[in-house]
Amino acid sequence: MLRAAWTERVPRLSSHLVAVREVTLSDAPTLFDLLADPAVAEHLASPPPSVTAFAGFIGWSQDQRTQGNGVCFGIVPHGLEEAVGIIQVRALEPSLFAAEWGFAIGNAFWSTGVFVEAANLVADFAFTKMKVDRLEARVVNQNGRGHAVLQKLGARAEGTLARAFRKHGRVDKQLLWSLRHDDWRQRPLLHQRLSAAEAAEQIARAIQETRTFEANTRRHPVHRATPYPFFLTESKD
Numbered sequence: 346m347l348r349a350a351w352t353e354r355v356p357r358l359s360s361h362l363v364a365v366r367e368v369t370l371s372d373a374p375t376l377f378d379l380l381a382d383p384a385v386a387e388h389l390a391s392p393p394p395s396v397t398a399f400a401g402f403i404g405w406s407q408d409q410r411t412q413g414n415g416v417c418f419g420i421v422p423h424g425l426e427e428a429v430g431i432i433q434v435r436a437l438e439p440s441l442f443a444a445e446w447g448f449a450i451g452n453a454f455w456s457t458g459v460f461v462e463a464a465n466l467v468a469d470f471a472f473t474k475m476k477v478d479r480l481e482a483r484v485v486n487q488n489g490r491g492h493a494v495l496q497k498l499g500a501r502a503e504g505t506l507a508r509a510f511r512k513h514g515r516v517d518k519q520l521l522w523s524l525r526h527d528d529w530r531q532r533p534l535l536h537q538r539l540s541a542a543e544a545a546e547q548i549a550r551a552i553q554e555t556r557t558f559e560a561n562t563r564r565h566p567v568h569r570a571t572p573y574p575f576f577l578t579e580s581k582d
Contacts, residue, residue, distance in 0.1 A: 351474050352413045358466040362548065363459050365432065365466045368406060368419040370567045372428040373399040375559060376419070379429055379451035388488035389449055389577045391512065401573030408572065409435070416475070420450055420463040424552045427559070429454055432467045433576060437481065444477045447577030453551035455490070464498055465529075472526040480524040483578045485510050485517045492520065499532030500524040511580040519578070 355367040368376070377399040379385065380392040393399040406417035415435035419428025430450025437443040446467070450460050471477040483506065484491040492502075500522040509519040 349413065349475070351416065351470075352411055355410065355416055355418075358470060360462045360466055362423060362457070363462045363466075364421045364423065365418040365463050366421065366428075367410065368403045368417045368428060368431060370400050370403055370569065371426075372419050373403055373567045375427040375429065375555070376431065379555075380431075380449050382452060384452050385449055388485040388491065388517075389447075390575065390579055392449075393573050393575055396567060397570045398573045400567045401570035402575045404569045405572035405574055406433075413441075415444065416470075418463070418467050420454075420460065422454065422459050422548060422552060424549075425555060427555075429551075429555060430460065430463070431577075432463060434467065434471050434475065434477070434480070435576060441475055441477050443479045443481065444471060444475070445481045445483070445576075445578075446471070447482065447579075449577055451551070451555070453554050454548070457548045457551065459548060461494060461497055464494065468498060468524065468529050472529065478525065482522040482524070483509065483519040484522065485519055485578075487517065492522075495522045495524070497532065498524060499528040499530075501528065510578070 357364055357366040374396050377393065377396045386392060393402045403417070410416050413436070415433065418432045420430035420432065421428050430448065432446060432448040434444050434446045437445055448460070448464065454460065468480065471480055482495055482500065484495065486505070503521045503523050506519045506521055508516045510517045
């Protein structure tokens with residue numbers, strides 16, 4: 346059986362503000378620190394608990410891609426080398442007719458337009474290269490930011506999943522969103538809350554913060570580690 350090209354190699358995709366590419370081991374230290382931020386992880390599964398565990402997650406993600414089960418993209422704003430967030434796409438059944446995606450990004454980049462650009466790049470790749478027909482997302486009811494961004498992408502809310510997400514002893518509802526290729530192509534054009542100049546200024550500050558953080562953080566070589574399965578919207582106490 347002929348293997349899909351994306352299972353062999355995921356290309357780097359680029360737009361005005363950001364690029365997305367498959368996560369690599371060099372992303373582990375920065376992603377570990379940014380996604381462990383309580384503001385980022387509040388409504389998501391607890392991320393891998395160490396840099397080594399995050400390296401294990403990245404290795405596991407790459408193995409999942411070679412098996413045709415999905416891709417984990419790193420979000421890389423122009424001006425940086427390491428990813429500051431991730432967008433996961435995983436198959437819900439073998440043909441990839443239906444897939445699920447989950448996403449998180451460092452809070453310095455919230456409301457800048459970086460994430461929406463990255464999500465549009467990934468949606469286009471999922472629909473045109475992975476041949477996904479339906480992208481699902483499960484978002485905790487209290488995660489207003491997550492709901493808003495899915496609306497911007499053209500997704501539709503389909504129902505509530507009761508007692509669907511467990512974290513730190515708390516059980517929450519999740520809202521199920523679906524995105525089809527036609528809905529995504531006809532996504533509403535919403536005005537960004539920031540002006541272009543304000544967004545550019547905020548992105549520049551976020552990039553500088555990330556560079557300063559990386560320069561002041563002691564780094565050790567990151568090696569492939571024990572596989573660490575992880576999906577952002579899946580309960581994992």
